[in-house]
Amino acid sequence: MARTVDQQIAETQAKLARLKTRQKASETRRKIIVGAIVTTEALNDPKIARWMASTLRKNATREVDQKELVGLLAELDQVAAKADQT
Structure with a gap:
């Protein structure tokens, strides 16, 4: 039978x-x-870490997203701060 x-x-x-x-x-x-x-690259490169942290803070505007990124942002800030200390 043919399809209609x-x-x-x-x-x-x-x-x-x-x-x-x-x-x-x-x-x-x-x-x-x-x-x-x-x-991965950001956690090993202070320049990328600074850029990524800044970009995430600027663009992750929902509270639920911000809460999810707290740990990562802290890690990125540590990578960037280590470079500033040297």
């Missing part, structure tokens, strides 16, 4: 939804990878 136009539209919409889900997952993975690399 409505069935074809529904199948196409379902396929589009699956593709959008896959795209979002890919974007999330990319953000995680980049974030991990930049964080």
Whole structure:
């Protein structure tokens, strides 16, 4: 039995939804990878640490995000401060 136009539209919409889900997952993975690399570099390089701490403080405006970043910001500040001491 041939599919109706409505069935074809529904199948196409379902396929589009699956593709959008896959795209979002890919974007999330990319953000995680980049974030991990930049964080690792920042914890080893005072210049990057200063930039990252400043950027996070400026852009993480939600209270829940700020609370999540407290520990990382402290680590970044320590890396930057060690460079200032030398």
